[in-house]
Every structure is written in structure tokens, then in C-alpha cells.
Amino acid sequence: MMPQKVVVIYSGGMDSYTVLHKAIADGHDVYALSFNYGQRHVKELECAAQVCRELGINHKVVDISAINQLLAGSSLTDNIEVPEGHYEAENMKSTIVPNRNMILISLAVGYADSIKAKAVYYGAHSGDHFIYPDCRPEFVEKMNAVCQIANYDPIDIVSPYLHESKIEILRDGLAMGLDYSKTWTCYNGRELACGKCGACQERLEAFALNKAKDPLPYE
Template identity: 75%
Template sequence: MSEVTKAKVVVIFSGGMDSFTVLHKALSQGYEVYAVSFNYGQRHDKELIYAANVCKELSITHKIVDLTSLNPLLAGSSLTDNIDVPEGHYEETSMKSTVVPNRNMIMLSMAVGYAVSISAEAVYFGAHSGDHAIYPDCRTEFVEAMNAVCQIANYAPVDIRAPYLKNDKIEILAEGLSMGLDYRKTWTCYNGRDKACGKCGACQERLEAFEKNKAVDPLEYE
């Protein structure tokens, strides 16, 4: 009997807890997953090490794309420039300094090109409702528009799928915990130090998600 060929998808995998959950969701749906991560000069580039380790453990094809040459064009973000990462919750206006101009459009465009080259039907990424207030390229309108464009940008249409677009981090973590996922294998903190800072918006949202799920975050904090 011939082996059934699985449909392919590309997952944009940062190494953080949202994309980690998305990666496993795609696997649970029976897809052959190809992961792609991006080094865009982020100060928390240790997330890429976490991404690589997960993909190695799962025997998933993983590519890390170097976008650091684009840094001079994407100035003004505290994630890539010599600007202090703000402390506080994502709902605070100060967190807008963490926006990297056009980041998701650039990453999605490259991931779609990769998807076309390997005949994958979709690109998955981890936008969620908690990002909507701060990040324009995580909002429903953006995802829907990108999906429409990617149906016609190549001979082969590619779907843009953000399975947690209408969920917050609390709900994403709840699903991941129900899947038995180990979040010690993820990195979230915007400060790429030895331990998570516990104070930046990314850390605060992560800690809140664990607290609301009555679970303990396995990462070490300063």
C-alpha cells in the first residue's frame, strides 16, 4: 500500500509561546510542517535558539532567515534599536515602541514564497487578539487583506491562517496546556538576557496567562 502524502504548511515560528502553540496545532491537524524563523536584529534573538531546539526535537524542517540587512530601513523600534524596552502591559501606549515597521508583512511575504516553492497550501502565524491594540499587522483586517492578496500573488494560491486571531494569550495557553505542551521550551521576554525580566509587556502578558490558567510558568525570571 502506498503511503498517504500529507498536505504541507509553513509555520512562522519565532520560538515564543504563541507560535509554539500554532506549530503544534498544525501538527495536530495532520499537516507536514515546515517551520521558518526570522532574524531581524531583535534584541531577544535567543528565541531563535529555542525555535531551533524545538524543531530539532520534532524532526521538523526549519529555516532561519537573516533579515538583519533590513535594519537600516526598519528603524525606531525598541526591539531593534538602542531604545529601552518599555515596562508594563500591552494595553499601555508606551508599548507602541515595540512595533517593528511592516514586520509581519515582510515575514508573511517571504513565508508565502517559501510555501509556493514547496507546494504548501498555507502559511500559519501566531497573531492573536491581545496584539490588536498595539500591532496593526496582527489585526483581523490585516490578516484578511493579506489572505486575499496571497490568493492571487502567485499561480498557486496560498492561505494565510492565524488560528488564534480571535483568542487572547490566556485562551492560547489553555489550549496548549490541554495538548500537554511544555512551555519551558519557549522564550517570550523582549530582553534577551539569561533570565526573563518579568516586566516587559511580553513577560507580563505571559505571566498573566499562566496565572489565569492556574498554572506555573516554567521559565526562570529575574
């Protein structure tokens, strides 16, 4: 893709952090967009804001937490215990926020259209396919098709790591020299990462398989 203005949905986690830097490395004029949807791990938004300040890139944090009046039943937003274990476990389905990515992408596309950006980037990857329907290739393909016709100007939906694992995402980021101490992954909203939830376990596994040390402190 030729260098152009793009919107990156930037949560502050390690996947979107890598996507953000990939878009920058590809020469794009990046506008970062983060959402407060009432997630208990709101610490990730603090990481996102700090990174964007350091990089000097345009960053918006939008509060859409009111939608939780409609979207119930997720352990990320409701008073439900965050499950422990690997993402392939059935109990990890409690971390699904109903329709989250469709909502976030739709808002990001509206923002992209308003600033005349040509694409929206988000960090779906193959490790999410089992649990999260809105991270699967068929979802991205159909969202991209819709976003070609939703406005007068087509907007591309780009997921550069859609067919790669978190292990491969981290490998790419380490090759770019990225500092992952500037990211937050844990689903629990405590001072230190728990090391036990699916997000932590997948992160720790990615570092281990890349023979690297995770710079985050854990409980």
C-alpha cells in the same frame, strides 16, 4: 482544513510554539520558518531550533537583519529601552517593528510557493490587536486576499488564534500537554526573563489565569 503541506512562521515564542503544535496535531506536513530580523531577544531563535530538532521537522532560520537599515525606531531592534507595563499602555508602541508581519508573511508565502505548500500559519491573537496593526483581523483578511493571487497557486494565510487571547492560547497548549519551558517570550535579550516588559507580563498573566506555573526562570 484537510492535512497538507504548510509553512509555520515560528519565532520560538509561546504563541507560535502553540500554533506549530496545532498544525502538527491537525495532521499537516509542517515546515517551520524563523527569522533573525535583528531582535534583541534572539534567544527565541535558539528555542525554535531546539524544538524543531526534537520534533524532527524541517526548519529554516533566515537572516534578514539587514532590513534594519530601513526599519528604525523599534525598541526590539534599536538601542532604545524596552518599555515596561501592559500591552494596552501607549508606550508599548515602541515595540512595533515597522511592517514586520507583512514582510515576514511575504517571505513565508514565497517559501510556501517554492515547496508547493498550501498555507502559511502565524500566531496573531486578540491581545495584539490594540498595539499591532499587523495582527488585526482586517490585516489578516487582506493579506489572505492578496496571497490568493500573488502566485499561480493560491496560498492561504491562517491565524488559528486570531480572535482568542494569550490566555486561551495557553489553555489550548496546556490541554495538548505542551512544555512551555521550551519557549522564550521576554523582549530583553538577557539570560533570564525580566518579568516586567509587556511580553513577560502578558505571559505571566496567562499562566496565572490558567492556574498554572510558568516554567521559565525570572530575574
